[in-house]
Amino acid sequence: MSREYAVNALPAGVGLRLPHLAEVAAGASSAAWLEAHPENFLANPHARELLLRVRHHHPVALHTVGVSVGTATGLDRAHLARLRTLVDELDPFLVSGHLAWSTYDGVYLNDLLPIPYDDDAMRIVATNVHEVQDLLRRCYVVENPASYVAFSTSTRAETDFLAELASRTGCKLLCDVSNAYLSAANLGYDAYEYINGLPADAVAELHLGGFTREADDAGAPVLIDTHSAAIDEVVWELYAHALRRFGPQPTLIEWDNALPTFAQLLSEAHHADFVAHATFEGAPRARAG
Amino acid sequence: MPALVDLQGSFARAMISGDGAAVGSHLRGGRDPGQRLAIHLRHYATSLADALCDKFPASAWLIGADTMREAAGAYARLHPPRQPCIAEYGRDFPQFLAGHPRAAQLPYVRSFAELEWAVAQASIAVDAPPLSWTELAACGAERLIESRLALQPGVHYVRADWCIDELMQTYLSGVAPERFVLVDAATRIEVRGTSGTLKFVRLDAGTFAFRTTLAAGRTVGEAAGAALTLEQGFDPGSALRALVDAELVTAGATGTQESLR
Numbered sequence: 001m002s003r004e005y006a007v008n009a010l011p012a013g014v015g016l017r018l019p020h021l022a023e024v025a026a027g028a029s030s031a032a033w034l035e036a037h038p039e040n041f042l043a044n045p046h047a048r049e050l051l052l053r054v055r056h057h058h059p060v061a062l063h064t065v066g067v068s069v070g071t072a073t074g075l076d077r078a079h080l081a082r083l084r085t086l087v088d089e090l091d092p093f094l095v096s097g098h099l100a101w102s103t104y105d106g107v108y109l110n111d112l113l114p115i116p117y118d119d120d121a122m123r124i125v126a127t128n129v130h131e132v133q134d135l136l137r138r139c140y141v142v143e144n145p146a147s148y149v150a151f152s153t154s155t156r157a158e159t160d161f162l163a164e165l166a167s168r169t170g171c172k173l174l175c176d177v178s179n180a181y182l183s184a185a186n187l188g189y190d191a192y193e194y195i196n197g198l199p200a201d202a203v204a205e206l207h208l209g210g211f212t213r214e215a216d217d218a219g220a221p222v223l224i225d226t227h228s229a230a231i232d233e234v235v236w237e238l239y240a241h242a243l244r245r246f247g248p249q250p251t252l253i254e255w256d257n258a259l260p261t262f263a264q265l266l267s268e269a270h271h272a273d274f275v276a277h278a279t280f281e282g283a284p285r286a287r288a289g
Numbered sequence: 290m291p292a293l294v295d296l297q298g299s300f301a302r303a304m305i306s307g308d309g310a311a312v313g314s315h316l317r318g319g320r321d322p323g324q325r326l327a328i329h330l331r332h333y334a335t336s337l338a339d340a341l342c343d344k345f346p347a348s349a350w351l352i353g354a355d356t357m358r359e360a361a362g363a364y365a366r367l368h369p370p371r372q373p374c375i376a377e378y379g380r381d382f383p384q385f386l387a388g389h390p391r392a393a394q395l396p397y398v399r400s401f402a403e404l405e406w407a408v409a410q411a412s413i414a415v416d417a418p419p420l421s422w423t424e425l426a427a428c429g430a431e432r433l434i435e436s437r438l439a440l441q442p443g444v445h446y447v448r449a450d451w452c453i454d455e456l457m458q459t460y461l462s463g464v465a466p467e468r469f470v471l472v473d474a475a476t477r478i479e480v481r482g483t484s485g486t487l488k489f490v491r492l493d494a495g496t497f498a499f500r501t502t503l504a505a506g507r508t509v510g511e512a513a514g515a516a517l518t519l520e521q522g523f524d525p526g527s528a529l530r531a532l533v534d535a536e537l538v539t540a541g542a543t544g545t546q547e548s549l550r
Contacts, residue, residue, distance in 0.1 A: 043374040045415040045442065046484050066373020072294035079373050104301035108370040110340075111332050113300060116315075120293045149318035149325040151296075186325075187318050217324035224328065 010059065012251040012272035014265040018047060023262055024058075025050040031266060033059040033093075035252050039066045042082045052089060061094040061205070061250070062087065066108065069128040069142065070101030070115040076108075080135045087136055094205060094250065096141035096174045097132075099125070099162065116151035117161040122168075129169040141204050142166075143174035146225035147183040148216075158183075159197030172204035175246065177239045178231065178254075182211050182223040195242050203246040208239060208272060209254035228257035231268060236275055243279045251276070291315070304333045305369050337365035340375050341382060344409060347460040348383075348402045352392050360389040376413075380406065397456075397471065400449035404457055404478065407445035411482030414443025419536035424550055425529075428543055433529075434510035435544030438503050441537050443482040446501045454478045454489045481537075495520035499528045500537075508544070 013033035016024060018040055023029065034054060041048045054060065066079060087095060100112035115121045132140045144162060156164070162173055175198055184191035210229030216222045231239075231253070243249075253268040291299075296315065303309040307330050313323035341361035342349055349357035364385050370378045383402030392398045419441070425433065447453075452472045459469060477497035479490040492500065495516040502512035513525035532538055541549035 039374045040376070043376040044413045046413045049415050049484065068373075072292070072297050076373065101297060102373070104297050106371055107301060107305070108373050109301060109304050109333060110336050110370060110375060111304070111329055113297075113304075113329060115293065116296070124293055147318070148328045149316040149322050151315055152317045153315060216319050216321075217327050218319060218321040220319040220321070220324070222319060222325065222328070 010250045012253060012269035012276075013059075013061070014262070014269050015063075015252060015254045015256070016051075016054065016060075017256060017259055018044075019259055020262045020265075021047055021050050021054070025053045027057060029058070029262065029266075031058060031262075031269065033061065033250065035061040035063050035254075037065050038062050038083055038086050039064065042079075042086060048086070055090050060090055060092050061096065061252070062090065062092045063143075063252075064095070064097040065112070066102060067097040067132060068101045068103040069097060069125050069132060069140075070099065070113070070121065071103050071128065072101070072124050073103070073105045075128055075131055076103055076106075077135075080132065084136055087138070094141055095136060095138060096143055096205060098143045098145055099158075099165070100145050112145060114145060114147055114149060114151065117154040117156040117158060118151075119155070122156075122161065122164060125165060126168045129165065129171050133169065133171065139170065139172055139204075141172040141174045143176050143207065144179050144198075145183065146176070146179040146211075148186050148222060148224075150187050157197065159194060163197075163199045163202070166199060166202040171202075173198060173202045174205040174207060175203050175242055175249075176207035176209065177242050178207065178209045178211060178235050179225065180242075181232075181235050181238050182225055185223050191238055192241055195238065195245050198245075200246050203249060206239070206242060206246070206249045206251040207254055208235060208251060208268075209256075226257055227254050231271075236271070239272070240275055240279045243276055248276060248280065304330060305366060307334060307366070334362055334365055337370070337375075337378070338362045341365070341379050344376075344379055345382065345386075345402055345405055347405045347408075347457060348386065348398065350460055351401060351456075352386075352395065352398060356389065356391045357386075360386050360392065363389075382406075397449065397451040397453055400447060400451065401453045401456060404447045404449070404453055404480070407447050407480045408457065408461075408482070408487060411443045411445055411480045412485060412487050414441070414482050414484075416441055416443065416483040416536070417539040420533065420538045420541060420550060422530065422533045425533055425538065425541065428547075428549055432543045432547075434508065434513075436509050436541050436549060437506055438509065438532075438538050438549075439540040440500070440504050440532075441481070441483070441539055444504070444537055445480045446497065446504060447478045447480065448497065448501075449476045449478070450474075452476050454491060458489065493520070495523035496528055496531075499523070499525065500532065503532075 011032035016034040016036045098112045180194050181191045208231045209227045211223045212226045251272050299311045303312045309326040316322035319325045338361040383399050387399035477492045499512045499516040502515040516523040
């Protein structure tokens, strides 16, 4: 396992956000790879020009936030066509999105909203994932959501839904370790069992992001997926478990709000590499410098 | 158990209205699932208001942050986005803002916000290869009159009854003057940006009519006619030459759809 990791696995990458784009495009970054949200670039030709420049120096993945594979009113084909053009230009090593919906009948709700895990949703999501893969002409990678609520009408566990989706469509899975921890805490199940429940052979990427501890309007504690903080220590522990379960996978540090310097993001990525090294080589776990 | 399409319809209406009563009964999570749903409802309202406030900082500077936030929140409820690229959201917000009760006393708000939208669009544009005068002239004068020209994507036109370009440049300078007089005079502004650079040019009535008519997809002859209606001495040939020399024309097609390049 350690030899495979040393030869084949990319070190951890970081999410590329617009405030860091000029710095990275100028060639000042030592990031192993970068992941961009295409929706930030499709309507911004100057940023797109810089992203293409970045692509000359770094492997790039695309992580969509507006594809909405969970929508019951049909995918936005105009958006997918624009996405396809960007994918063709960039040739990212991976294109991913969320097990969620954000569009309804042409309206975009600017959020990643939950779906019930039942037969109706499986039929719709599988059809949509097939369509995305056909249009993009590549495998799509579907991420487990960060959840605050679930549907009482669900007939499957989320892990079973994702496994069936991967089996039906050939899509891969992105395990957001922070989302797994956050959803488990918010909905009252075990995050380690959740990781164990995902089909290991389908997992193609891992995400790590910061969350905040808040109280909902009823005063109950809730973890919010703000991507505005460093990775929590409990998530680093769960990440080590995920690595043991899934093997080495491209791992991404996500940070969207209260954005720190790019150097701080790289520091988080280096710590992810340290955790991976400690997990596979058996070195003692301690925070990397 | 409602079908997914019906469930999502109820959910979408809850998001836009901020009232989750119709959805809460299908959910579980926390002591009160309805309160957990409120996390999503709040996110819709705040994220879109944030996006609009980020997109119109100069207008917020002009009318006050509280008024801007209130107007942005109301706009998000009445005009939900119809595209996943939030950078494209808010094109008609200037018109909405002008109708806000607290902005109604400022008759230049709409055109100022329209200028701000144009500035934002121009600042992220990238130039297309310009068409040369040789390429354009090769088709002959008669066919040129019936031709339609495409202008650079980073070129935008704003007409106002106030000298809002001076006000915008004051905002962009980041220096607050001790006194600023906003003159009420017809102002025709060309905003041009490419790869992060930006400039304003004030145009005379004829040139503005000529260029905006072309930008609207009309023929060179129609653009010349629009300009001559306003200025009898307008010289369409010189106007076209100036447009090409400024590298603003990127493509063209004759009346028979033959490309000029």
